[in-house]
Amino acid sequence: MWILFLFFLRLGFVSFGGGYALIPMIEREAVQQGWMTQDAFLNAVTVAGMSPGPIAVNLGTLIGYRTFGIGGAAAAVGGLVLPSIIMSAAMLLLIHRLRKQSWISRLFYGLQPIVTALILYAVYRLGIGSLDRGSWGGHLVFGLAIIGIGWVMLVRYRMPPVYLLLFSAIAGAAVLG
Amino acid sequence: MNSARIQGAKRGIYADGKDRAGSTTSNKVHSPPTFASIMWSFLKLAPSSFGGGYAIFPALEKEMTERRRWLGSGELAETLSLAAAAPGGVAVNASLLIGYRLRGFGGAAAAGIGAIVPTIAIVLALFFLYRLIGDTPKLRAAMEGSAWGIVALILFTAWRIGRAAIRDKFTAGLMLAALACLLGRVPPLYLIASGVLIGVGAIWMKGRSYRDSESVQEENGSSNGDGSCYMYYI
Numbered sequence: 001m002w003i004l005f006l007f008f009l010r011l012g013f014v015s016f017g018g019g020y021a022l023i024p025m026i027e028r029e030a031v032q033q034g035w036m037t038q039d040a041f042l043n044a045v046t047v048a049g050m051s052p053g054p055i056a057v058n059l060g061t062l063i064g065y066r067t068f069g070i071g072g073a074a075a076a077v078g079g080l081v082l083p084s085i086i087m088s089a090a091m092l093l094l095i096h097r098l099r100k101q102s103w104i105s106r107l108f109y110g111l112q113p114i115v116t117a118l119i120l121y122a123v124y125r126l127g128i129g130s131l132d133r134g135s136w137g138g139h140l141v142f143g144l145a146i147i148g149i150g151w152v153m154l155v156r157y158r159m160p161p162v163y164l165l166l167f168s169a170i171a172g173a174a175v176l177g
Numbered sequence: 178m179n180s181a182r183i184q185g186a187k188r189g190i191y192a193d194g195k196d197r198a199g200s201t202t203s204n205k206v207h208s209p210p211t212f213a214s215i216m217w218s219f220l221k222l223a224p225s226s227f228g229g230g231y232a233i234f235p236a237l238e239k240e241m242t243e244r245r246r247w248l249g250s251g252e253l254a255e256t257l258s259l260a261a262a263a264p265g266g267v268a269v270n271a272s273l274l275i276g277y278r279l280r281g282f283g284g285a286a287a288a289g290i291g292a293i294v295p296t297i298a299i300v301l302a303l304f305f306l307y308r309l310i311g312d313t314p315k316l317r318a319a320m321e322g323s324a325w326g327i328v329a330l331i332l333f334t335a336w337r338i339g340r341a342a343i344r345d346k347f348t349a350g351l352m353l354a355a356l357a358c359l360l361g362r363v364p365p366l367y368l369i370a371s372g373v374l375i376g377v378g379a380i381w382m383k384g385r386s387y388r389d390s391e392s393v394q395e396e397n398g399s400s401n402g403d404g405s406c407y408m409y410y411i
Contacts, residue, residue: 054267
């Protein structure tokens with residue numbers, strides 16, 4: 001459980017740009033440590049993504065719960081949230097200097113492309129994982145259709161993401177079931 | 178001016194009336210919000226972050242600037258971009274920062290608890306629900322369907338962040354190199370560390386020319402209005 005806490009604590013410090021960039025890291029660790037199988041992880045990501053709140057915190061809750069019960073969930077969430085609190089407090093103290101943004105934008109210059117790559121990699125892993133579950137052809141067509149429709153919903157009509165999730169769940173039950 | 182605004186925010190009295198978008202806000206909060214009302218606001222908002230932390234921003238804006246009138250829209254946008262820049266879940270960061278602005282550390286604690294507790298409860302409830310009826314083929318198919326919905330959401334986030342991240346050929350190359358490394362199973366933590374180092378190094382090499390373009394970018398950014406900068410992420 002200590003390992004679990006330390007792992008999520010470490011993650012908490014590097015989770016720039018929201019939790020999505022963390023998915024590949026959590027996957028790697030969870031499978032390597034034997035906390036979860038690949039398939040269980042995929043399910044956990046889906047449940048975590050459907051739930052409100054940051055996906056990383058949700059994933060941490062699920063992984064912690066599955067491995068060490070409620071205590072594990074608390075350890076994982078504590079590990080993830082603690083750095084947020086520390087860093088937010090530090091940022092508040094630095095708020096004057098941050099206004100000028102010179103050093104922070106320097107850090108972000110190299111960091112943001114990496115974060116983008118991590119998020120794209122999460123997309124790739126989740127996509128491959130979903131494809132591996134069923135027949136490749138049918139799932140690929142379905143997946144691309146959902147991505148296309150989702151794009152229109154989010155970009156063009158600026159709908160809240162919850163509608164996309166509901167829609168994809170219903171479409172999945174109707175088409176894939 | 179900055180310190181005055183922050184002082185005002187610390188006391189919970191928002192009497193500035195001047196937000197960055199240029200419009201004047203006439204809202205005045207006469208008494209600081211109570212801890213209970215801060216916590217309640219965030220408890221109420223938590224379910225609207227279905228689909229990721231950034232999804233909470235529109236509802237948060239409505240609650241803070243229109244319903245409760247605790248913050249002006251410029252102040253909120255500033256806080257939200259800070260929240261997006263700090264590591265950690267954006268929604269959690271946002272709640273901590275807003276709570277702190279309203280009532281200091283106690284306010285941050287109240288907002289944080291309000292934001293995190295329902296999230297954990299809902300995710301565990303969903304998980305049990307899934308376990309309870311997890312074997313029906315219909316539910317399995319619905320899960321597979323929403324897995325694709327989440328893929329679409331994450332792709333959308335990547336696009337949003339990518340638009341801010343890919344500023345030139347160098348950052349585009351860095352992104353592609355990082356993607357190649359990930360496909361080659363390089364641990365992500367090393368990539369993040371080297372990304373920071375490479376970025377700082379590259380800027381140092383470019384020296385003054387970058388600083389100039391940076392300040393131009395910043396001016397452009399602020400004239401576009403800060404309200405849009407956190408929308409980069411959703």
